[in-house]
Amino acid sequence: MDKLDTLERDLMREIAAAGDLQTLEAARVSALGKKGRVTELMKTLGGLDPEARRAAGQALNALKDQIADAIEARKAALADSELDARLAQERIDVSLPARPFEVGRIHPISQTIEEMVAIFGEMGFSVAEGPHIEDDWHNFEALNIPAEHPARQEMDTFYLREAADGTRKVLRTHTSPVQIRTMQTQKPPLRIIVPGRTFRADYDATHSPMFHQLEGLVVDETTHMGHLKGTLVEFCRAIFGVDDLPVRFRPSYFPFTEPSAEVDIGCSRKGGELKIGAGGDWLEILGCGMVNPKVLENCGIDSSRYQGYAFGMGVERIAMLKYGIPDLRTFYESDLRWLRHYGFVPIEAPSLVRGL
Numbered sequence: 001m002d003k004l005d006t007l008e009r010d011l012m013r014e015i016a017a018a019g020d021l022q023t024l025e026a027a028r029v030s031a032l033g034k035k036g037r038v039t040e041l042m043k044t045l046g047g048l049d050p051e052a053r054r055a056a057g058q059a060l061n062a063l064k065d066q067i068a069d070a071i072e073a074r075k076a077a078l079a080d081s082e083l084d085a086r087l088a089q090e091r092i093d094v095s096l097p098a099r100p101f102e103v104g105r106i107h108p109i110s111q112t113i114e115e116m117v118a119i120f121g122e123m124g125f126s127v128a129e130g131p132h133i134e135d136d137w138h139n140f141e142a143l144n145i146p147a148e149h150p151a152r153q154e155m156d157t158f159y160l161r162e163a164a165d166g167t168r169k170v171l172r173t174h175t176s177p178v179q180i181r182t183m184q185t186q187k188p189p190l191r192i193i194v195p196g197r198t199f200r201a202d203y204d205a206t207h208s209p210m211f212h213q214l215e216g217l218v219v220d221e222t223t224h225m226g227h228l229k230g231t232l233v234e235f236c237r238a239i240f241g242v243d244d245l246p247v248r249f250r251p252s253y254f255p256f257t258e259p260s261a262e263v264d265i266g267c268s269r270k271g272g273e274l275k276i277g278a279g280g281d282w283l284e285i286l287g288c289g290m291v292n293p294k295v296l297e298n299c300g301i302d303s304s305r306y307q308g309y310a311f312g313m314g315v316e317r318i319a320m321l322k323y324g325i326p327d328l329r330t331f332y333e334s335d336l337r338w339l340r341h342y343g344f345v346p347i348e349a350p351s352l353v354r355g356l
């Protein structure tokens with residue numbers, strides 16, 4: 001029992017004296033470890049007679065618990081003071097400038113499509129989409145574009161490798177095949193717009209092998225050229241934000257519409273600067289017409305009952321005019337400086353969500 005008192009005093013002193021977690025762990029091992037002093041004493045119990053063994057056993061177990069508790073308490077105290085020391089040392093410098101917060105930009109093509117969709121959306125049009133890879137029928141044949149038409153020649157169209165049956169798929173040269181697919185699968189009345197990528201083998205300051213179109217199609221029983229004119233005049237004024245913008249319909253030809261027209265908007269070109277609005281000059285911005293009855297029939301729509309109009313425009317061209325972008329090729333260069341200049345900060349850009 002004397003020995004136990006001495007051991008207890010020694011161990012408690014060691015624990016109290018441990019100045020860090022490592023020293024404390026060493027003290028624990030030397031007391032309670034496999035060869036620790038308390039453990040070694042436990043092993044001597046077997047040599048005592050039963051009476052003494054019980055008394056010594058109880059005392060030893062009590063000592064073991066006391067030491068273990070003391071170690072835990074010391075451990076907590078050491079951890080606290082370590083944290084206090086770290087907190088005293090580490091400071092937050094509130095005067096440090098905040099980390100730069102980079103916000104991406106919306107590409108002018110995406111922004112322009114968004115604005116077009118919003119304008120036509122308010123007029124009751126829905127958006128339709130379709131595949132970029134098309135077959136000859138959907139891209140040309142159904143649209144009344146004859147085999148000898150220049151658009152079907154190798155020169156203008158990207159053809160895919162010939163299949164085993166001799167047919168060749170194409171990268172769609174316009175978004176019209178989506179209208180064809182819609183007419184095949186849905187019943188009139190139809191009122192859709194089709195924004196999307198299109199592909200033609202052409203490359204200069206105003207042409208890119210990949211570009212964007214937005215086409216529209218309305219088919220109903222009494223839809224006529226007056227609806228076509230009203231819709232497109234309204235669209236031109238809305239997209240350029242000019243209420244009294246002059247709009248002119250000039251007779252033209254497309255195989256898929258009859259009659260067909262090209263639409264010009266008023267502008268002035270004084271001093272080499274282009275200004276959209278009244279000014280005596282004209283700028284072509286889209287094509288349109290009444291859907292050729294042959295096209296309706298090709299899609300299984302009864303042309304003696306239904307008629308409609310269609311239109312198409314290049315998204316890049318509208319974006320260049322609206323946002324003063326001089327070279328079409330820069331749209332696809334992924335130059336971040338260009339994107340920071342011409343792109344739109346999401347929260348500032350007019351969007352569908354807030355009705356432009």
Ligand code: 2NL
Binds near residue numbers: 177217254286291
């Ligand atoms: C242009 C002119 C146009 C159409 C596209 C169309 C589609 C079907 C039936 C009839 Cl499915 N027409 N599309 C009609 C007239 C003009 O585009 O200058 N595009 C850039």
